[in-house]
Amino acid sequence: MRAALLREYGAPLQIAEVRVEAPKDGEVLVAIAASGVCGSDLKAIDGKSPVVTHLPCVLGHESAGVVEAVGPGVTSVKPGDHVVVAMNGPCGRCRNCARGRVHLCSGRTRMAAIMGVTADGTTRLSTGDEVVRPYIGIGSFAEKAVVTEAMCVKVDRDAPLDLLALTACGVVTGVGAVLNVARVEPGTSVLVVGCGGVGLNVVQGAVLAGATTIIAADVVESKLDLATRFGATHTVLADDLPKQVGEIVRGGTDYAFDVTGVPEVLAKAFASTQPGGTTVMVGSPAAGKNLEIPPGLLFGSRRLMGTQGGDAVPARDLPLLVGLYRSGRLNLEGLVSERVPLDDVNDAVAHVRSGAVARSVIVFG
Ligand SMILES: [Zn+2]
Ligand SMILES: [Zn+2]
CATH class of the missing domain: 3.90.180.10 (Medium-chain alcohol dehydrogenases, catalytic domain)
Structure with a gap:
């Protein structure tokens, strides 16, 4: 072969x-x-x-x-x-x-x-x-x-x-980060930083979870257009992250997902959540770099989580995704x-x- x-x-x-x-x-x-x-x-x-x-x-x-x-x-x-x-x-x-x-x-x-x-x-x-x-x-x-x-x-x-x-890989990682890891609740606000193949699936996972404010952030304009098609309610061309998010959801979002794997970007996503907020690192990080976050933010009952492939259970999650696709609810x-x-x-x-x-x-x- x-x-x-x-x-x-x-x-x-x-x-x-x-x-x-x-x-x-x-x-x-x-x-x-x-x-x-x-x-x-x-x-x-x-x-x-x-x-x-x-x-x-x-x-x-x-x-x-x-x-x-x-x-x-x-x-x-x-x-x-x-x-x-x-x-x-x-x-x-x-x-x-x-x-x-x-x-x-x-x-x-x-x-x-x-x-x-x-x-x-x-x-x-x-x-x-x-x-x-x-x-x-x-x-x-x-x-x-x-x-x-x-x-x-x-x-x-x-x-x-x-x-x-x-x-x-891409779909179960993105949707799984929302449903299995963060367990996003209906009516909440979500920030997604990085809108490539996995980030778009975080966006559509947030839609499935019933989030009502979904902010897509990226440095490439065309990716933001794509994120809108997948259900983002707001887009930001990211250059000043916590501030840009604060202008849309005062005090920050309930959830943030970093899909870039860049420690500095993850820190900004974390800083964009409100007290009690949850941040998930979805991107796989480059080796040899440390993450710096102000401990004061963590003290505000914020949570920082990691995941591997959306914490998937294949026999449970893949049929679920196929079913969502077949019923027109997963793009x-x-x-x-x-x-x-x-x-x-x-x-x-x-x-x-x-x-x-x-x-x-x-x-x-
Ligand atoms: Zn992969
Ligand atoms: Zn085992």
């Missing part, structure tokens, strides 16, 4: 022929139909991902496809089933899973998958005599992927896989700026990097 390989940090991805083995115990071979290109893929290309330590690696982690084969013991999906490939496949048995903190599963298979291997340290991908690692156990910039059964969330066959793919088409074939993966990466698009989606014939 063909796959886009990262062979050298900072270099373009290379399309190559990759051998894929049959799925083993508890594994599923998925023919990938579509894969979004996400900021985390860019981080890996730049050599800034702590989980991409061995090359070559197949990137891509926001995907959906059709089950082609299943390994021994797999019972929840069968060949021909359509699935969204969740970013994590919880074990269901570790302490975190037992506490409902499924996104923090520390089971052996899950921890190995994060590093791109199976529990016994092997992978199902190779080229020549080189072992190829799939990014976080997925590797969806490829025609096929071998993933764990727990990552496969079955969906209706008549739903468009190129749109459902987006639920796996997925509006997130797609372009659809490209695998051969154009480097163009898609460049477009995401330039911030010109919400989501580039690689589609497979």
Whole structure:
């Protein structure tokens, strides 16, 4: 099968022929139909991902496809089933899973998958005599992927896989930050800083939660227009954040979401909430930088929270998102700026990097 390989940090991805083995115990071979290109893929290309330590690696982690084969013991999906490939496949048995903190599963298979291997340290991908690692156990910039059964969330066959793919990362991260992490209440005010592929989903999550004031902030005007289409009630071209927000909601908002991962911006989002307000860091931060916030603001009963992927429970949240999409309450088409074939993966990466698009989606014939 063909796959886009990262062979050298900072270099373009290379399309190559990759051998894929049959799925083993508890594994599923998925023919990938579509894969979004996400900021985390860019981080890996730049050599800034702590989980991409061995090359070559197949990137891509926001995907959906059709089950082609299943390994021994797999019972929840069968060949021909359509699935969204969740970013994590919880074990269901570790302490975190037992506490409902499924996104923090520390089971052996899950921890190995994060590093791109199976529990016994092997992978199902190779080229020549080189072992190829799939990014976080997925590797969806490829025609096929071998993933764990727990990552496969079955969906209706008549739903468009190129749109459902987006639920796996960008959508569940944004909407999950609102519904699972902050638990935004109806009638409240929300600030969203950073309106790219994930930020737009924070905006539409806030709409779903019943927030009545949704302020979208970004430094790019076109992204603010997009945020309005997703339900933002106000937009600010961010240059003086707490002040600009205060002019719309006196005293600050009930909730703030930073989707930039920039500590200085997060501090401004935090300062834009009123006493008792909650701020969630949704963006993944660059390493080696500290966050500085005045303790006096924290003393005002403000809360600061982190999240990984919207604290998603795949088997609960992905069907929920698919259902919201199918009932017309979740906009997925509006997130797609372009659809490209695998051969154009480097163009898609460049477009995401330039911030010109919400989501580039690689589609497979
Ligand atoms: Zn992602
Ligand atoms: Zn677990």
